[in-house]
């Protein structure tokens with residue numbers, strides 16, 4: 001028989017099944033190693049999808065319970081009119097005439113706590129609070145510190161994403177017991193200039209270094225499907241591996257194209273990235289960062305059950321739960337509950353980090369101070 005079909009046709013003969021076994025094993029074993037060069041990351045992206053998924057799932061099982069996911073709920077604590085010009089974002093003040101997003105003032109503490117209680121009651125283990133700021137101001141700090149303490153007191157893990165931080169702000173949040181700080185690189189250094197002009201790539205890396213040094217867990221991810229190339233996705237994974245330690249949590253967002261934003265409009269006109277490329281990105285991230293939580297973030301609302309199942313197969317083990325993300329819709333809770341039941345997946349319990357600064361009293365002077373406790 002001529003053509004491709006004859007090459008892959010199954011046969012019962014033992015020689016060819018040994019050959020097939022060897023072929024499959026080679027593809028899996030050759031690329032398993034501790035650390036990856038840019039070229040090796042590119043090779044992972046190029047693998048046949050089934051080989052890539054198998055390898056990602058194999059590595060995933062070495063580090064995690066493959067049928068357990070971490071579940072977070074998001075809340076926007078300060079919405080819209082952001083001074084940054086991120087080309088994908090509904091909340092940027094630069095696009096507000098076109099997006100028509102209604103800006104809101106900071107949410108009152110009691111409203112945030114009520115939302116955190118609802119998130120806990122519905123099964124989330126982490127509560128993530130996002131603000132449309134370039135960075136928190138001095139007067140915002142007591143507010144966010146109070147939120148961390150009160151949400152933690154409910155037994156939830158806490159996460160915040162407030163823009164850039166200076167050393168003192170990172171220390172203040174660490175001292176309050178913040179578990180995770182989210183600050184995304186979003187894309188490669190090269191494509192970044194097509195995405196944002198008001199905040200540099202190095203400023204993002206600096207904030208991530210401050211978060212790391214403060215002892216807060218790092219959450220840093222990307223957005224795929226903004227018109228970037230595969231090379232950009234490869235470079236973004238490589239950036240994670242260049243960090244002294246990979247982020248503990250890595251959200252892999254699929255662009256939610258928002259009408260009126262430059263990148264949303266581009267994607268709406270030119271068409272979306274095929275979902276399988278997002279799944280490949282998840283699988284490569286899982287392989288390269290084997291102990292990190294890889295999160296299905298924005299973009300899940302538009303996915304079928306089978307696409308989400310493939311994403312879990314690729315090693316994703318975290319997702320945003322609840323009917324809303326920050327300003328856009330999310331997959332509905334009832335749908336997620338049904339899907340988890342059908343996939344046999346259960347939710348991981350909260351594991352809040354102990355506050356890292358403990359009060360000590362000097363035996364001689366009686367003076368009280370704080371000491372940093374190492375993880």
Ligand code: SAM
Pocket residue numbers: 088089090130131132133134161162163164182183184186221222223253254255256257258298299326
């Ligand atoms: N203002 C803060 C900042 O940018 O650091 C925090 C909030 S911001 C909305 C958090 C992240 O959400 C962004 O870095 C981006 O990765 C993601 N995001 C925002 N809009 C998105 C969209 N339309 N589609 C997918 N991800 C998006």
Ligand code: DTB
Pocket residue numbers: 074090128130161182184221222251252253256297298325326327328329
């Ligand atoms: C992240 O990487 N994705 C979340 C969270 N971090 C803050 C935000 C997604 C936002 C999606 C668009 C919106 O709802 O405005």
Ligand code: SF4
Pocket residue numbers: 082083084085086089090091092093131132133134163
């Ligand atoms: Fe502002 Fe964050 Fe949106 Fe950028 S992603 S415009 S910093 S809210």
